[in-house]
Amino acid sequence: xxxxxxxxxxxxxxxxxxxxxxxxxxxxxxxxxxxxxxxxxxxxxxxxxxxxxxxxxxxxxxxxxxxxxxxxxxxxxxxxxxxxxxxxxxxxxxxxxxxxxxxxxxxxxxxxxxxxxxxxxxxxxxxxxxxxxxxxxxxxx
Numbered sequence: 001x002x003x004x005x006x007x008x009x010x011x012x013x014x015x016x017x018x019x020x021x022x023x024x025x026x027x028x029x030x031x032x033x034x035x036x037x038x039x040x041x042x043x044x045x046x047x048x049x050x051x052x053x054x055x056x057x058x059x060x061x062x063x064x065x066x067x068x069x070x071x072x073x074x075x076x077x078x079x080x081x082x083x084x085x086x087x088x089x090x091x092x093x094x095x096x097x098x099x100x101x102x103x104x105x106x107x108x109x110x111x112x113x114x115x116x117x118x119x120x121x122x123x124x125x126x127x128x129x130x131x132x133x134x135x136x137x138x139x140x141x
Contacts, residue, residue, distance in 0.1 A: 026057040031068050038076040054085030062090035062106065065099035074109050095123040098132035107138065 025033040034057075058078040061069040070090075074080065083089055094102035103123075127135040 020057075022057045023060060026060045026066070026069055026073075027064070029064055029066050029069065031066075031072070034069050034072055038072060056082055056084075056090075058082070059084050059088075059090050059093055062094040062099065062102045063097065065094065065097070065102045067101040067105040070102060070105045074105075080106065080109055089123075091123050092126065095126045095132065095135055096130065098127075098130065098135055100134050100138060103135050103138050 019027070022034065022037050025037055056078070058070065058073050058080070059082075061073060070078075080091075081089055084093070088096070091103065091106045094106060121129075124136065124139050127133075127139065
C-alpha cells in the first residue's frame with residue numbers, strides 16, 4: 001500500500017460499492033493494513049469526511065467487535081461520537097450487537113453510555129433490552 005501511495009494512487013477513492021481502502025481494511029479486520037493506511041493518510045481521513053454509505057470506519061470496527069482496530073482509529077483521531085445514518089454512535093452499534101470488547105474500548109476513550117440517546121433510548125437500555133448482561137456489567141463497573 002505504501003508503494004501504491006508513493007506512486008500517486010488515490011487511496012481515498014471510493015470503491016465501486018462506495019467504500020474507501022480504510023473501510024475495506026477495517027471491514028475485513030486487517031489490522032496491519034489499517035495501520036499502514038492510517039500512517040500514510042492525510043489528516044481528517046478517518047473523520048466525517050471519509051464517511052460513506054452512512055457510516056465511518058469506526059462504526060464498522062465497532063460492528064466487528066475489533067478493539068485493536070478501534071484503538072488504532074482512536075489513536076489516529078477517529079471522532080467517537082459521530083452518528084451513522086440511523087442516528088447511532090459506534091457505542092450504540094457495539095451494544096446493539098452485544099460486543100463487549102468494542103464497548104469497553106469505546107467507554108475507555110470517553111463515550112458515555114448512560115446518557116447518549118438514540119430514538120429516546122440509551123446504550124445501557126439497549127443492553128438490558130437485548131439481555132446482553134455482560135455488556136451491562138461493563139457499564140456498571
